[in-house]
Amino acid sequence: MKKVLTIAGSDCSGGAGIQADIKTMTANNVYAMSAITALTAQNTTGVTGIVNIAPEFVKSQLEMIFEDIFPDAIKIGMVSSPEIVEAIEYELVKYKSKNIVLDPVMVATSGSNLVENSAIKIMQEKLFPLAKLITPNIPEAEVLSGIKIKDEKDMERAAKIIYENHGCAVLLKGGHSINDANDLLYENGKAKWFFGKRIDNKNTHGTGCTLSSAIASNLAKGYTTEESVQRAKNYISDALLAMLDIGKGSGPLNHSFNINGEYAKEADNE
Structure with missing residues (x-):
């Protein structure tokens, strides 16, 4: 079984962050591991508190x-302070990590800020060059590109x-009122559109x-970036x-929509 590591913040309500990552990786048939960068007090309505994990402890987790269990791919999510960014960079370089997918999380779905402004610039300098792919949404891409x-x-x-500034492939997600959930992959100087129908689901x-x-999970299994994006889009569409x-x-997705088996049937009958 392929192994995938998520480096991100915890969402106590289970819909995003580490919890969503582990559910997604499990549903995509890879072994999930986590290094937690922050604890958040949040739910579907907003974020009320963030406690950063000490950078040295982040390093220890990594x-x-x-x-022991070297990951075949890595997903990086919420990294809320410059010191944590530097701790992550040190370990990723030290262990020659591969197949890194970086989601430059800045704002939660509810609109709450999740990252210190000072962390955004250093993330671009330290982590973007290590990434195989970054996945900004429209507001994040506006910050990163300046347009x-x-x-x-x-x-x-x-x-x-963004590609020319940082040398990593970019999946620009178009779900923020630009189009019907069409996403743009820019890789090796070429643009590739992934067309999707907007799903009428507020959650x-x-x-x-x-x-x-999901992209990291598929990269771990040996799919190309393009294939991994398409498979991930199919998964998230079905989850919605x-x-x-x-x-x-704004509630969570059903990450486990495709999990069946003896225990699930037994639970349904109770």
């Missing part, structure tokens, strides 16, 4: 993982700017975490179509 994105031409221009808490984790509806705000 060392224990790399020295306003109003249409698909702007998406292509922004993705090219999108953790979609970014889920997508990047399952129409899970829990929580008072």
Whole structure:
């Protein structure tokens, strides 16, 4: 079984962050591991508190993982302080990590800020060059590219700017009112569109975490970047179509929509 590591923050309500990553990786048939960068007090309506993990302890988590169960791919999510960014970079370089998918998380689905402004710049300097792929949404891509994105031409221009500035492939997610969930992959100087129909489901808490984790899972299994993106989009579409509806705000996806078996049937009968 392939192994995938998520380096991210914890979401106590289970819809995003580490919890969403582990659910997604398990559903995509890889062995999930985690290094937690922050604890958050949040639910589907918002974030009320963030406690960063000490950088040295983040390093300790990573060392224990790399020295025992070396990951075939890595997903990086919420990294909320410059010191934690530097700790992660040190370990990734030290162990010559591969297949890194970085989701530059800046704001939660609920609109709450998750990352210190000072961490964004150092993340670009330290972690982007190590990544195989980064997965910004429209607001994040506007920050990273320095341009306003109003249409698909702007998406292509922004993705090219980010690619040329940092040397990593870019999956620019178009779900923020630009189009019908069409995403743009910019890799090796070429643009590739992935077309998708917008699903009428208000419950999108953790979609970014889920997508990047699914991509990392498929890279670990040996698929190309393009194949991994398509397979991840298929997974997240099905998870949205399952129409899970829990929580008072923007609820989570049903990450386990395709899990069946003896124990599931037994539970259904209780």
